[in-house]
Amino acid sequence: MTSTATRRPLRPLDRLDFTVSGPPQLTEAVARHLRLLGARGEETGGGDRAGCIALDGDGPGPVGATVAWADPASGLVDEATVQAATGVMAVHGRREGSPRGLAVDYTASATAVIAVQGLLAGLIGRARGTASPHITARADRAGLLAVSQYLAAAGADEGEPTELAPGGPPFTSAEGVLFELETLEPAAWAVFWRALDAPADALRAGWRPFQFRYATACAPFPEALHAVTRAHPLPRIRRAAAESGAEICVLRTLVERAAEDDGAAPWSLRPLTDRPTPGSSRSRAAPTSAGPLAGLTVLEAGRRIQAPLAAHLLGLLGAEVIRIEPPGGDPLRGMPPACSGISARWLALNRGKKAVEIDIKAAGDRRRLREMAAEADVFLHNWAPGKAAQLGLDAEDFAEVNPALVYAYTSGWAGRVQGAPMGTDFMVQARTGVGEAVRPEGETPAPSLMTLLDVLGGLxxxxxVLAGLLSRERTGDGVRVDSSLLGAADTLTGPALRRAACGRNARRSAGFRHPLPTADGWIAPSDESAAAAASYDLRALSTSDALARLAERGLTATRVTTDLSTLHHDARLPGAVSRDAHGAPAVPDPWSFA
Incomplete structure (x- = not known):
């Protein structure tokens, strides 16, 4: 059988035309992704609050979408104010102990991807016999989705398992080189630090906050560990990592990433098999009210965030999602804090899914999984590189039982970076210059401890997957889909990489998106008003008085959400946060169809 790596790439939007207008922050990535999927079109610019997209040439009339920052009545007018209101600044700022804005347009990037999802879902629904909807995607909902795990934990029945306090990587060598450390094993953590003569009490105290940093966005481990790495040259630190099984990654700059950027799409789609699938598509028509993917089945074998989030969104679009869990169930179900005995964070990504326990190490269970895939529409996983092939569960193996399957792999690197370290969120941030991009000029680069790439990679x-399903609707043939955290990093840093490639300063100016303190909280000016607002000392004023003072001078700002549990009652986001059947906070669907 021909390798999927050598088969032609698929462009499911070939012969479609699009028009895009609106603020470039919200629309540029939409246009780029539509072009990468084969559509032809133009960008016409437009206003600064909302954008419009239309896809035409495939069926009765266009499929349209609107992208916007938020409800006009909310006062949220741009990236800065959306980050402030939705809790993104609060979560990203936990490392420092105060809210900080991301110096990249994170919610705008996520909104663009969500808009393309909606357009693809609309085309799939139309191909399956439902009406053409109009899609709306808003940055405030993207921001809430990005913090959904942290929000769920803030509203749980019990407190966090570890302290929420300032601190975290990266570490610094004796030469002043910044690096990230990664390991998923406590034994490797201990051996690494012992090899560097770290105090025993410090390495013991450091493991738990290090382990939970994905969940808490901070890692208040002992300062002694930072002192240890500053006392050793990088070659010795590398040896300690090699001997222990831990991995390190030196932080790279945006200029370095721009020099090696190959301009590849953030995902790839190729035929699952070189043999045409006999007959037509497997999908079944579904009523509009059930969602464009109603009647489809997704098998998800995912861990942590990236793949579970991708499957969660497919479920919100109407698909039945069945999680493949190890014997005894997913151990993350018990990760504190809990709501009604189930991990609040786990519920944020997995509520509504069914589950089947399968031991993929057992031959009989692997046969059972292949039998399930024979009746499914999508198989999605994020196993370690090479694991699927070792187990006989790779795309070619599933193509034998279901040549119409969409086989999706969400990885760290997509095989695009030679000698890449472990493909986890923080390591990819370090390797791709994200650690530099998220902080303005003059600040020490540091990957955000908010799981930026896991979420954007899941999106x-x-x-x-939706592009693969649309291709299958048109041809009846299965599709191999690959996406990655690397692709997410390149989407997020795209504007900075283009500045670097042109010889311009890739980083934002000093002080960019720094909230301003008030007597009882923080406010965030819009990007347009930030320079003028920074000239006022607001520390003696209440937050409401400070906002009024700026408004009198024609400046736009909003209150920074510092306690995520208050989002339930935030007037800027009315009705946006609800409770699920377990009592866990739940954010709204990221798109709406009308």
């Missing part, structure tokens, strides 16, 4: 994984 792009959903986008790629």
């Amino acid at each position: 792009q994984g959903t986008e790629a």
